Amino acid sequence: MLSLQFARDNPDAVRKGLRDRGVEETGLGELLRLDGERRGLLVDLESLRAERNATGKRVGSATDAAERQRLIDETRVLSERIDALEPRAREIEERVRSLLLDLPNVPHPDTPVGEGEEQNVIIRTEGAPPPFDFEPRPHWEIGERLGIIDFERGVKLSGSRFYVLKGAGARLERALIAWMLDLHTDKQGYTEVYTPFVVKEECLWGAAQLPKFRDNLYHDVEDDLWLVPTAEVPITNLHRDEILEPGVLPLNYVAYTPCFRREKMSAGRDVRGIKRGHQFDKVEMYKLCPPEASDDELERLVGDAEAVCRGLSLTYRVKQLCTGDLGFSATQACDIDVWASGCGEWLEVSTCSNCGDFQARRAGLRFRRERGSKAEYVHTLNGSGLGLPRTLAAVLENYQQRDGSVAVPDVLKPYMGGIDVIRPANA
């Protein structure tokens, strides 16, 4: 959420940010107009309240009955005038809030201006695609031939976009998760958290999933709980409405969670394989830091995600997202794509975003620099490290061998219970 104050003082900057994102800016004009009306109304309303409070106080100490009655009548009149103004004030307040919640973050000055994916800037490409002396297969073929991915039974259980991992496939998924968590906690200094996978509605507003992404969320009506679409949601809300004491920042968290997404917007896209499911695993990194540190923290976050790709010897590239492709909450972001030899595609396995104070303002995440100093909003950053299915797909495709088996990456071997090569027999 943008600061109302900021929008009021810098309407042109906000307008430019919206335009660069390719977003309709109609709400901004209404917002600023209503804000003006709101403040005018508050002046009247608050002076009436002050008068009522003063008069009402005298009622209590009045000894003379007639005087007391006169004061009560006077207070009643003031209350009636207040009651007449309040509905409009409340209406404006709600509308202003709702308009504010609909506005995306303003892009960082370093974010390149562009309309969409095509204008993203490839910053670097690391590694080279592994050489194959045979035609590499896509992961869905590898998975089925090895008996480690069962698409049909996934559909039998839960419908399209669900699959079952089996034997060494399930084990490989678990190995990847465990290895990634160990890397982030032991080598990169993140604190692991294990959170609920269903959350209350207010958490989704705090993390800016609502109102915009309502259609993409699974919602349990009976208990009014929502399945998390990413660990970003519970972690953003860990410190909701807290003022962090001096010295606790920066906070670095990492969490494994499954992620649940309805993917209504992507109907018909990426239906082949495990690239886009309604349920997938993800290891997510998350940072809370002082405002002046977030630019540097974004670089570190990207570096920490790259370390996962390097550990697995995957070929990858880092792209800086342009304004048109930037996430709703982000002010600056980078994608990491890994090369998948079988399907011949770059697979997006991570988006690392600096959200500035956008989520912090929604979720009430503040800190104090020193004891007694004013509370300020933190900056928040999040990045996958990494999304599991696409990483798993890339591993299967890049580590496949002529005989149809798949070699286990060195870093995962300690987690595989002695399986160094996945063959049909392992399934």
Place this chain on the structure above:
RNA sequence: GGAGGGGUGGCCGAGAGGCUUAAGGCGGCGGUCUUGAAAACCGCUUCGGGACUUGUCCCGACGGGGGUUCGAAUCCCUCCCCCUCCGCCA
């Protein structure tokens, strides 16, 4: 699931329609005293919003929301959360 008890500032805790500007204490910060420290004493302690004369005034906030009333921390309704006992259960 059944029965009961609760939710007040950073923390503890009083207040039970107007005399509250939320008592008192703890913790914290500043000061006096001291060679220094402790103790004692004095003062200050939250968040959001608004106004202008920019350092002062005002408004809102006692778990959230709604209501009763001239007036609500206080009474009513509702939701959330915590605790105790019982039942059931991974």
